[in-house]
Every structure is written in structure tokens, then in C-alpha cells.
Amino acid sequence: MKPVAFDYASATDAPTAFMALKDHAGSARLMAGGQSLGPMLNLRLARPALIVDVSRTAALRGVTQTADAIIYGASITHAEVEDGIVPDATPGWMADVARHIAYRAIRNRGTLGGSLAHADPAADWVNVLTALDACVELKGPTGSRTLLLEHFFMGPFTTALALDEMIEAIVVPRRDATASWGYEKFCRKVGDFSQASAAVLIDPARGQTRVLLGAIEAAPILLNNAEALISGHASVVDAVSKALPERSVEANALHVQAVVRAIAKALAAGART
Numbered sequence: 001m002k003p004v005a006f007d008y009a010s011a012t013d014a015p016t017a018f019m020a021l022k023d024h025a026g027s028a029r030l031m032a033g034g035q036s037l038g039p040m041l042n043l044r045l046a047r048p049a050l051i052v053d054v055s056r057t058a059a060l061r062g063v064t065q066t067a068d069a070i071i072y073g074a075s076i077t078h079a080e081v082e083d084g085i086v087p088d089a090t091p092g093w094m095a096d097v098a099r100h101i102a103y104r105a106i107r108n109r110g111t112l113g114g115s116l117a118h119a120d121p122a123a124d125w126v127n128v129l130t131a132l133d134a135c136v137e138l139k140g141p142t143g144s145r146t147l148l149l150e151h152f153f154m155g156p157f158t159t160a161l162a163l164d165e166m167i168e169a170i171v172v173p174r175r176d177a178t179a180s181w182g183y184e185k186f187c188r189k190v191g192d193f194s195q196a197s198a199a200v201l202i203d204p205a206r207g208q209t210r211v212l213l214g215a216i217e218a219a220p221i222l223l224n225n226a227e228a229l230i231s232g233h234a235s236v237v238d239a240v241s242k243a244l245p246e247r248s249v250e251a252n253a254l255h256v257q258a259v260v261r262a263i264a265k266a267l268a269a270g271a272r273t
């Protein structure tokens with residue numbers, strides 16, 4: 001199938017993109033890498049009257065470093081994270097995640113902001129950046145706001161973005177070498193979206209311990225009792241059942257295994273430091 005006819009505009013600066021969204025409220029759609037929007041257009045699941053290309057918008061391509069965080073422009077690509085063209089807020093974890101997203105042609109074009117806005121529950125950045133306690137800076141005609149990703153995702157393919165808002169940047173807290181991390185995803189074959197995933201962050205310097213359940217039919221879930229799960233004092237099977245009460249224990253098996261493996265990876269990484 002082919003897309004319905006649409007107009008195309010390339011926004012070299014952010015005000016041009018805002019203006020286009022405002023003037024075509026509800027009928028304009030931003031396009032970053034086009035890796036999800038392209039198929040949606042072809043399937044006619046998206047029928048915008050206007051596509052606003054933000055892949056070259058200067059304000060969305062920058063990276064700012066502060067003492068506490070790295071702020072990535074929304075149109076930074078997976079490949080730029082993978083290749084170290086932009087600094088990594090973590091001790092290499094983000095680059096490793098990027099390296100295992102789909103395949104290189106997708107990573108060359110797919111962007112952080114596009115992935116978060118699309119909010120596929122199986123997408124790597126959706127889960128990894130939530131586990132890393134990142135937030136998004138959103139910009140709309142009436143101003144800016146910042147939302148933690150755990151509040152940004154409302155459900156599968158659903159976010160808190162208003163029709164005339166865009167993601168300007170993603171703020172990722174820095175993690176140092178005393179922190180440890182484990183990420184596990186199960187895919188049918190290399191390059192596929194995951195069927196189940198989990199991420200574990202142990203950061204004594206920031207006093208944060210997080211265990212995240214991903215690739216579910218919902219927004220990512222941060223499990224309660226993260227410390228007890230990691231120390232083995234709480235049952236992962238029970239925690240996953242509590243988080244996904246509508247599913248049977250058997251249906252949760254892959255997610256349980258993802259959490260168990262992510263914990264093991266984080267503990268092994270911690271033991272090496």
C-alpha cells in the first residue's frame with residue numbers, strides 16, 4: 001500500500017517546526033528518522049496532511065553536558081550513540097543498547113526522540129531510558145515542560161505529548177563507574193523487537209536501585225521492592241505476577257527470566273568494579 005498524499009516541509013529550526021504544528025493542529029506530523037512513521041504512512045495507519053521533517057533541525061541535533069546529566073537533542077540517532085559521536089551519560093551502557101537495536105540501516109536514521117514519541121512498549125530506549133530515570137523536555141506553543149519518562153508513557157504507543165508539542169531533548173542523569181547495570185531482552189531473532197525485557201540499575205552514589213519490566217502491553221513498569229528483588233529476599237515470580245495480574249504465571253515466564261538475568265548481569269558487573 002502507498003501513503004495518502006501529504007505535503008512535506010523540512011524544518012531547519014525549531015520555531016518553523018512549532019509553527020507548522022500550530023498551523024496544522026492535529027493534521028501535521030513530525031518525522032525524525034521515519035523508521036516507524038514510514039511504515040505507518042504506507043499502511044495508512046497515519047494520514048497526516050503535512051509531514052514536518054525534523055531530522056536536520058539544529059535545535060534537536062545538539063548535545064549539552066552538565067555536571068549531573070547529558071542532554072541529548074531529540075534527533076540524535078541510535079548510530080551516533082553507538083559510535084560514541086555523542087558522549088555517553090553511562091559507562092558505555094547506552095552505546096551497548098544502541099548497538100543492539102534492529103540493524104545498522106535502522107540505527108543510522110532512527111532517533112532517540114522518535115523512538116520515545118512512538119512509544120512502542122518493546123522499543124529499547126523506551127525501557128532503558130525509563131530505567132535510567134531520564135526525562136524529556138517538551139516544547140509547545142505555550143512554553144516548555146519537563147517530564148520524567150515514567151510519567152511520559154501512558155500506555156502502548158501513547159504518551160503525554162500534546163498534538164502541538166514536540167520532544168526537544170532527553171535528559172539522562174550521569175552514572176559513574178560505581179554504578180552497575182543489567183539489561184536483558186528476548187527477541188525471536190537478532191534485530192527483532194523484544195518479546196520481553198528487563199533493566200536493572202544499581203547506583204549507590206545516587207542512592208537509586210531500579211528494576212524495570214519492559215515489552216509489556218503497557219507503559220514500562222518499575223517493580224516495587226527493587227532492593228529485595230536484587231538481594232534475593234523477594235520473589236521475582238511474585239513481583240512480576242503482581243505487576244501483571246491479568247496474565248498467568250506461565251505467560252509471565254519470559255519476563256521473569258528477563259528480570260532474573262538482568263539482576264544477574266547487574267550483580268556481576270558490580271562485582272567487577
Ligand SMILES: Cc1cc2nc3c(=O)[nH]c(=O)nc-3n(C[C@H](O)[C@H](O)[C@H](O)COP(=O)(O)OP(=O)(O)OC[C@H]3O[C@@H](n4cnc5c(N)ncnc54)[C@H](O)[C@@H]3O)c2cc1C
Nearest residue numbers: 030032033034035036037102110111114115117123124167
Ligand atoms: C524493521 C525495524 C526494526 C526495528 N527494531 C527495533 C528494535 O529492535 N528496537 C527498537 O528500540 N526500535 C526498533 N525499531 C524502531 C527504530 O529504532 C526507531 O527508533 C523508531 O522507528 C522511531 O524513530 P524515528 O526517528 O525513525 O521516528 P519517526 O519514525 O520519524 O517518528 C516516530 C513517531 O515519533 C514522532 N516524532 C518524531 N520525532 C519527534 C519529536 N522530536 N517530538 C515529538 N514527536 C516526534 C513522529 O511524529 C512519529 O509519530 C525498528 C524499526 C524498524 C523499521
